Amino acid sequence: MTRSGKDYVEGLRDNRRVFVDGEYVSDVAAHPAFKGAVESIARVYDLAHDPANAAEMTFPSPTTGAPVNLSYLIPRGEDDLRRRRVALRKTAEATFGLMGRGPEHVAGFLAGWAGRSDVFAAGEQRFADNVTKFYEYVRDNDLYCSYAIVPPQIDRSKPAHQQADPHLYAGVKEEREDGIVVAGAQMLGTGAAISDYLVLSCIVPLQPGDEDQAISVAVPIGAEGLKIYSRRSYAEAATSVYDYPLATRFDETDSLIVFDDVFVPWDKVFVFRDRQITSDQWSRTPAHLLGNNQAQIRFSVKLDLLAGLALRVARMNGSDKFPPVRGVLGELAAHAAMVSGLVYAQEQNCELDEKGVAWPGREECYATMTLQSDFYPKLLHLVRDLVGGGVIQLPSSAADFENPEARADFERYVQSPGHPTIERVKLLKLVWDLVGSEFASRHQQYEMFYAGAPFLVKSRMSQIYDFARAEALVDGALAGYDLGGRTETVQA
Numbered sequence: 001m002t003r004s005g006k007d008y009v010e011g012l013r014d015n016r017r018v019f020v021d022g023e024y025v026s027d028v029a030a031h032p033a034f035k036g037a038v039e040s041i042a043r044v045y046d047l048a049h050d051p052a053n054a055a056e057m058t059f060p061s062p063t064t065g066a067p068v069n070l071s072y073l074i075p076r077g078e079d080d081l082r083r084r085r086v087a088l089r090k091t092a093e094a095t096f097g098l099m100g101r102g103p104e105h106v107a108g109f110l111a112g113w114a115g116r117s118d119v120f121a122a123g124e125q126r127f128a129d130n131v132t133k134f135y136e137y138v139r140d141n142d143l144y145c146s147y148a149i150v151p152p153q154i155d156r157s158k159p160a161h162q163q164a165d166p167h168l169y170a171g172v173k174e175e176r177e178d179g180i181v182v183a184g185a186q187m188l189g190t191g192a193a194i195s196d197y198l199v200l201s202c203i204v205p206l207q208p209g210d211e212d213q214a215i216s217v218a219v220p221i222g223a224e225g226l227k228i229y230s231r232r233s234y235a236e237a238a239t240s241v242y243d244y245p246l247a248t249r250f251d252e253t254d255s256l257i258v259f260d261d262v263f264v265p266w267d268k269v270f271v272f273r274d275r276q277i278t279s280d281q282w283s284r285t286p287a288h289l290l291g292n293n294q295a296q297i298r299f300s301v302k303l304d305l306l307a308g309l310a311l312r313v314a315r316m317n318g319s320d321k322f323p324p325v326r327g328v329l330g331e332l333a334a335h336a337a338m339v340s341g342l343v344y345a346q347e348q349n350c351e352l353d354e355k356g357v358a359w360p361g362r363e364e365c366y367a368t369m370t371l372q373s374d375f376y377p378k379l380l381h382l383v384r385d386l387v388g389g390g391v392i393q394l395p396s397s398a399a400d401f402e403n404p405e406a407r408a409d410f411e412r413y414v415q416s417p418g419h420p421t422i423e424r425v426k427l428l429k430l431v432w433d434l435v436g437s438e439f440a441s442r443h444q445q446y447e448m449f450y451a452g453a454p455f456l457v458k459s460r461m462s463q464i465y466d467f468a469r470a471e472a473l474v475d476g477a478l479a480g481y482d483l484g485g486r487t488e489t490v491q492a
């Protein structure tokens with residue numbers, strides 16, 4: 001059954017241990033560092049919970065028949081991927097594509113795992129059953145899962161077991177009859193502070209000897225011993241919504257997750273000390289594709305926002321008809337259209353596996369991931385180029401308008417035809433929060449790294465792309481001529 005925003009907020013009042021600015025936060029929903037993000041996620045919950053959106057954003061739970069969020073759908077074909085995209089696009093539009101790790105992100109991973117629980121059965125059947133039961137539980141209760149699947153940067157030159165302390169990277173410290181004890185840390189739990197469950201696993205390759213880190217488990221955020229160290233909150237530092245319209249509402253926060261001897265009962269263990277299955281869960285299930293397909297649907301919304309803002313500023317400044325400005329707008333539009341197109345292509349080129357689960361088109365999904373780390377910073381640069389100093393020549397904060405002398409000067413000098421001061425400043429402060437503020441800068445880092453270090457993503461693309469198709473063309477081209485000058489058109 002879908003939850004309302006109110007249900008979600010009430011669920012956050014547990015024993016979670018979230019730290020920010022040296023303070024232990026007992027109620028994230030009320031704390032200025034997290035309040036804005038919690039309210040935004042609550043609105044996302046309300047959206048799917050609204051009966052008017054049920055047909056578009058939910059499907060009947062196969063176990064209870066009640067409507068559940070479409071982000072949890074295990075797709076069985078192109079139509080399911082299309083339905084899923086429509087729901088995920090609407091979800092992303094509610095936050096303008098600015099919350100990368102809302103409830104719908106890890107939902108896709110869990111659907112991918114549950115669709116291929118047989119991969120987990122290679123360990124033991126009970127692990128596959130745990131995956132299925134956990135997936136059904138979070139789906140039917142509409143829970144918000146975040147994840148931490150990358151070890152912290154301590155010494156990247158050494159595998160987990162060769163670090164100064166074998167329990168620096170989160171892993172098994174003790175095996176008990178009723179479960180396992182996990183110790184160590186993992187990065188970088190985006191949204192963890194405001195979610196219900198954390199999935200802990202490892203996506204980076206593990207070496208022989210790293211078996212303790214070769215796990216997949218789920219823990220409630222309020223679990224004893226789980227500590228969430230949030231980075232600085234941009235929402236808390238913001239002067240007002242008018243000054244920082246995005247940071248105040250969509251700062252999902254990212255955290256270092258520390259497992260201080262966290263007990264995990266066996267029924268929440270999906271992979272146990274198995275390097276092969278830890279790796280297979282990403283590559284032999286559609287989890288990574290479904291999760292990243294969602295991420296790209298979200299990304300395409302953000303690119304539309306970026307393009308729309310660029311046009312609005314150009315129009316306001318009277319530069320929108322200048323040919324070079326049209327060129328910049330065209331470049332922004334082309335990237336937005338390309339990402340949308342690659343999302344559509346993932347549906348069209350999906351593949352059904354032997355269990356009847358639809359995997360979004362691989363080449364298109366990884367192509368987007370590969371390119372976005374390079375082009376997102378470039379698009380920010382294009383917008384910065386377009387807006388010039390306008391985003392800097394602004395009142396220091398909304399409080400300036402309360403001073404009559406300052407307000408009079410701003411009303412005279414900071415305005416454009418058809419755009420009185422308050423509107424002009426509003427638009428430019430929105431642009432700055434998307435391309436230049438600390439929030440914007442974190443977003444740049446996010447789009448570059450959320451799918452992994454760019455060099456790794458690129459190298460994965462080189463394994464996925466159909467080079468046989470490309471090489472066949474090379475063979476054809478080489479076969480068409482020889483040293484003697486013979487040329488012919490070769491049949492493909």
Ligand SMILES: Cc1cc2nc3c(=O)[nH]c(=O)nc-3n(C[C@H](O)[C@H](O)[C@H](O)COP(=O)(O)OP(=O)(O)OC[C@H]3O[C@@H](n4cnc5c(N)ncnc54)[C@H](O)[C@@H]3O)c2cc1C
Nearest residue numbers: 147148149150153187188189190445446449450452453454
């Ligand atoms: C804003 C943000 C949010 C995130 N949210 C989450 C989340 O919710 N959950 C989660 O699990 N993770 C999250 N991540 C973490 C993300 O998955 C990692 O940042 C990513 O996997 C890359 O790992 P790393 O940051 O440790 O970089 P590293 O692996 O340390 O790489 C950094 C750079 O070092 C160089 N380098 C490193 N190793 C090599 C090598 N072997 N060969 C050549 N060059 C190398 C490359 O230049 C590389 O780009 C988030 C990251 C960011 C920035």
